Amino acid sequence: xxxxxxxxxxxxxxxxxxxxxxxxxxxxxxxxxxxxxxxxxxxxxxxxxxxxxxxxxxxxxxxxxxxxxxxxxxxxxxxxxxxxxxxxxxxxxxxxxxxxxxxxxxxxxxxxxxxxxxxxxxxxxxxxxxxxxxxxxxxxxxxxxxxxxxxxxxxxxxxxxxxxxxxxxxxxxxxxxxxxxxxxxxxxxxxxxxxxxxxxxxxxxxxxxxxxxxxxxxxxxxxxxxxxxxxxxxxxxxxxxxxxxxxxxxxxxxxxxxxxxxxxxxxxxxxxxxxxxxxxxxxxxx
Ligand SMILES: [Zn+2]
Ligand SMILES: [Zn+2]
Numbered sequence: 269x270x271x272x273x274x275x276x277x278x279x280x281x282x283x284x285x286x287x288x289x290x291x292x293x294x295x296x297x298x299x300x301x302x303x304x305x306x307x308x309x310x311x312x313x314x315x316x317x318x319x320x321x322x323x324x325x326x327x328x329x330x331x332x333x334x335x336x337x338x339x340x341x342x343x344x345x346x347x348x349x350x351x352x353x354x355x356x357x358x359x360x361x362x363x364x365x366x367x368x369x370x371x372x373x374x375x376x377x378x379x380x381x382x383x384x385x386x387x388x389x390x391x392x393x394x395x396x397x398x399x400x401x402x403x404x405x406x407x408x409x410x411x412x413x414x415x416x417x418x419x420x421x422x423x424x425x426x427x428x429x430x431x432x433x434x435x436x437x438x439x440x441x442x443x444x445x446x447x448x449x450x451x452x453x454x455x456x457x458x459x460x461x462x463x464x465x466x467x468x469x470x471x472x473x474x475x476x477x478x479x480x481x482x483x484x485x486x487x488x489x490x491x492x493x494x495x496x497x498x499x500x501x502x503x504x505x506x507x508x509x510x511x512x513x514x515x516x517x518x519x520x521x522x523x524x525x526x527x528x529x530x531x532x533x534x535x536x537x538x539x540x541x542x543x544x545x546x547x548x549x550x551x552x553x554x
Contacts, residue, residue, distance in 0.1 A: 287385075289383070289385070294353075297349050305345060308341050309435065310435075312337075312338055313435045316331060327434075331437050335438050335441030335444075336501070342442065343500045344505065344508040347499060348512060350390060351497065351526065353386075355391040355394060355527055358382065358383060359380065359391040362380065362391065362527070363533065365399055365533060366399050367403075369399065370395050371404070391527060400490060401458065402454070415443050418446075422440055449499060449500050450499075453486070456475065456485075459472070460483045478502065485502040486499065493529070
């Protein structure tokens with residue numbers, strides 16, 4: 269495998285390329301994601317602490333439900349912030365419409381290779397809008413790089429007595445579920461592109477029960493890119509959609525500085541799997 273091929277495999281390949289991006293380029297977005305997530309967990313643990321639970325088991329069940337809601341909310345905060353970061357003037361109009369096109373761009377496009385690592389990361393993230401399926405990289409590995417150190421930090425904070433047991437349980441639950449966020453997201457896309465029958469039956473049932481992300485919920489995001497940012501199961505969408513509308517009203521969001529996906533590129537408006545199965549049935553029946 270030559271160097272170009274290797275570079276095309278990873279969204280984080282050219283950390284050493286020459287560019288004039290400041291080292292602090294991602295600082296504010298990362299602070300927003302981390303700060304917003306910490307605030308949400310703090311609010312949830314405070315609220316849980318105010319309830320007179322009839323038993324410890326009831327409290328544990330509530331904490332587990334809170335962890336599910338919070339992982340969805342955190343996934344939405346991360347998604348929203350990265351969707352509205354600027355990949356830079358050179359990459360804003362660079363639309364790749366397939367996984368192969370994304371990999372070719374990483375490997376050989378001069379504009380991509382001249383961009384800084386933060387702009388490249390933002391471009392790779394936003395490229396999902398024009399090329400939603402299949403996933404461009406090993407998402408479990410990339411999420412592990414983020415989640416595992418945070419899980420270790422949580423354990424250390426608890427062991428040092430800096431984190432209350434209830435907060436530690438909620439953080440641990442949230443982070444453990446964090447490993448599955450992109451799996452749930454791409455199962456929703458898989459159902460649109462390959463049909464429900466391509467999924468493990470339990471996954472399709474959990475999607476129908478809205479315990480995992482259902483394509484009907486996520487499709488709305490891919491039609492307008494400005495709603496339904498949450499990608500674990502969508503429970504936190506109403507809250508985050510309201511916050512996003514507030515941010516738009518206040519002028520905190522600049523839609524002109526993101527990857528510009530042309531309106532005709534709307535790959536997720538393909539028929540739902542039920543219609544798809546019907547059309548396959550018709551084709552087979554002649
Ligand atoms: Zn998005
Ligand atoms: Zn998606």
